[in-house]
Amino acid sequence: MSNDPIFETLTPSQFITFTIPNSINHPCYLHTPSIRVAVLDSPVGAAADDLPKVAAMIVPDQRETDWNFCTESGHVQLLFNSPNLSRLILIGNDLPPNPEPSVYIRPPDTDTMDREKLEDELQPLVMALHPKVCFRKGLPEPLFLTYEDDVLYRVIIARFVGPFVGEFVVEDVEIEINCDSSKKLRRRLRFKRMPNLIQSQVPLIPDIGDGEFATELTLDSLRKMKHTKFHVDTTVLVQPYLTPMVSGLLLISSHLNERIQLGFTPRALCLGVGGGALLTFLNSQLGFQVVGVEADDAVLSAAKQYFGLNNEKSIKLIVGDAIDMIQTNSSQVNFDIFDAKFDVVMVDLDSSEAGNGNSAPPPEFVQKSVFQSVRLLLHDHGVLIINVVPVDEVFYMKLVEELKDAFHKVYEIDVGNQDNFVIVATLSPTFSSNDHDNGFLKRLRYVIQGGYMDSIVEL
Incomplete structure (x- = not known):
């Protein structure tokens, strides 16, 4: 294996798994007769003048058949979680390919010195899986990553x-x-x-x-x-980016309050439903009529069965491709599917390509034709709100520039981590009223926790 030329060079997106006899027999980590090794090369090549960054990770005990560690898509996401990584090596127990375990209980923490001893024993294996270029300036220092979640x-x-x-x-x-x-x-x-x-x-x-x-x-x-x-509990939002998305309604709160006083019910179009937390919250806490578009009917079944999403008169659910649907129906005066225009379009669509890592929205959404279609679906004072996890800075800048071309103003809300932003695009100038005059704004401030409404910045 150490002489196998397949590991000597980096090949973008190459994914190889193999088993070897277990000579370590560690009681907490590696205790099966054979151990499974998985090697993934990043789809993004390293710069020619840089030494590739290679890291190994020992699969946590009892997580060997967890999708995070036994699938290529999980491996890709683990690789993207470590910046500028060229190759990721996973080492774990070799267990039968069962479905993801129904129950998982986190085992007690292991002794740090014991883990370091295990990493020392695995160094020859990890070194053998380094590409040749890593030895250009001498022996590389093996890097071990640890996996932690909540x-x-x-x-x-x-x-x-x-x-x-x-x-x-x-x-x-x-x-x-x-x-x-x-x-x-x-x-x-x-x-x-x-x-x-x-x-x-x-x-x-x-x-x-x-x-x-x-x-x-x-x-x-x-x-x-x-x-x-x-x-x-559908009365609160716990997904980190959902509260900032709803906070974006601040920019049209005066418009919404005016429409409500005239007897209209505000309307929201949600592209991407998932468990339906955003749709239910907009409906039950802020009084919106909501239309949700989801690509997969099985996801809607799960949302209704297990996440409290109700398909009632005030929440309409549609199965289909969201991007195709808005481009088709925005050009139809009668709005066959959507019935009428919206005060807000909220976009929570992620890329279907695991090779992009966790990214949103999908690249096919970031087009002038799509944004023009969204404009036609909105009232004159409407707003577009997008959950954004950019692939890179170029993607983010393109999204912002395309929105600036199509909309009046573009704003950003920082979700609070380095990877996630909420972008808000308005169709017309915003005007504000104080809380005393604006019943909708009072309600919005009551149901939204945190200071996101005070952190909206114009781009």
């Missing part, structure tokens, strides 16, 4: 396969918040094609039956209690 306990409660998104799961999780003692319960939607991306999540509320007493409110103990039932 999940303490996870149980998969439903599995689906959709014709568009493929296999996905609905799962209940117990997570730790800010590495302190506080813990929260969440219901999540996760796709196999992008397993590290949480597509949707909502708070999970346990309803403890009569006669039951929970000595510790862990998800594991709650599930073991005979009469415990769970429901979701």
